[in-house]
Amino acid sequence: MDKVNIQDKLSLIGEYWKPAVVGELNGQQVKLVKIQDEFTMHHHENEDELFMVIKGTLKMDYGDRIIEVNEGEFLIVPRGVKHKPMADSEVHLLLFEPGTTLNTGNVKNELTVDQPKKI
Amino acid sequence: MDKVNIQDKLSLIGEYWKPAVVGELNGQQVKLVKIQDEFTMHHHENEDELFMVIKGTLKMDYGDRIIEVNEGEFLIVPRGVKHKPMADSEVHLLLFEPGTTLNTGNVKNELTVDQPKKI
Numbered sequence: 001m002d003k004v005n006i007q008d009k010l011s012l013i014g015e016y017w018k019p020a021v022v023g024e025l026n027g028q029q030v031k032l033v034k035i036q037d038e039f040t041m042h043h044h045e046n047e048d049e050l051f052m053v054i055k056g057t058l059k060m061d062y063g064d065r066i067i068e069v070n071e072g073e074f075l076i077v078p079r080g081v082k083h084k085p086m087a088d089s090e091v092h093l094l095l096f097e098p099g100t101t102l103n104t105g106n107v108k109n110e111l112t113v114d115q116p117k118k119i
Numbered sequence: 120m121d122k123v124n125i126q127d128k129l130s131l132i133g134e135y136w137k138p139a140v141v142g143e144l145n146g147q148q149v150k151l152v153k154i155q156d157e158f159t160m161h162h163h164e165n166e167d168e169l170f171m172v173i174k175g176t177l178k179m180d181y182g183d184r185i186i187e188v189n190e191g192e193f194l195i196v197p198r199g200v201k202h203k204p205m206a207d208s209e210v211h212l213l214l215f216e217p218g219t220t221l222n223t224g225n226v227k228n229e230l231t232v233d234q235p236k237k238i
Contacts, residue, residue: 003192004192025195050149
């Protein structure tokens with residue numbers, strides 16, 4: 001019931017591609033993540049995923065096209081749709097997604113974060 | 120899968136206290152709303168509700184205390200908790216809540232919006 005300041009929470013995040021949980025509601029989580037360079041192409045079997053850009057320009061690669069998402073914009077990636085987040089320089093994102101969502105979806109690799117920490 | 124620009128959508132909203140749907144995922148909706156003055160004290164039986172401030176200062180009255188939420192901050196009101204949004208001057212909010220959420224919760228009055236439009 002207390003407010004959350006997005007910049008304060010972002011200041012606690014040091015590593016790229018490591019989402020941290022900053023809120024929970026209705027079985028969903030609000031996460032913050034800093035990204036740079038390329039992630040893994042993946043999809044989520046059962047989860048739709050919202051990416052809101054707080055800073056920078058996210059490039060979402062759908063395989064057949066790339067969408068640029070700027071500050072003040074968001075993108076919803078439906079379940080089952082392959083996507084690869086990319087960022088030429090540092091990007092700060094807010095994510096809305098079910099608590100069950102694994103960051104690398106159907107892929108397990110060195111970027112997988114099994115238990116995102118709560119900050 | 121296409122991006123949504125929050126300011127573009129806000130420019131389509133003319134009336135206060137009339138939330139409009141700008142995204143849907145996992146049974147949840149993303150809404151935008153412009154507010155000013157006072158809403159009705161109410162609660163939601165089964166829905167937690169997230170209020171993110173895009174512009175201005177939201178004052179959330181919980182009855183026994185008031186929390187000021189500024190641009191770049193958000194608040195999660197758990198189900199069952201009475202709350203009354205207030206704004207001394209115009210405030211722009213992004214809401215994240217289940218698709219079943221009625222804006223006035225357990226109260227039905229002239230502020231109730233049964234079917235928020237999609238924009």
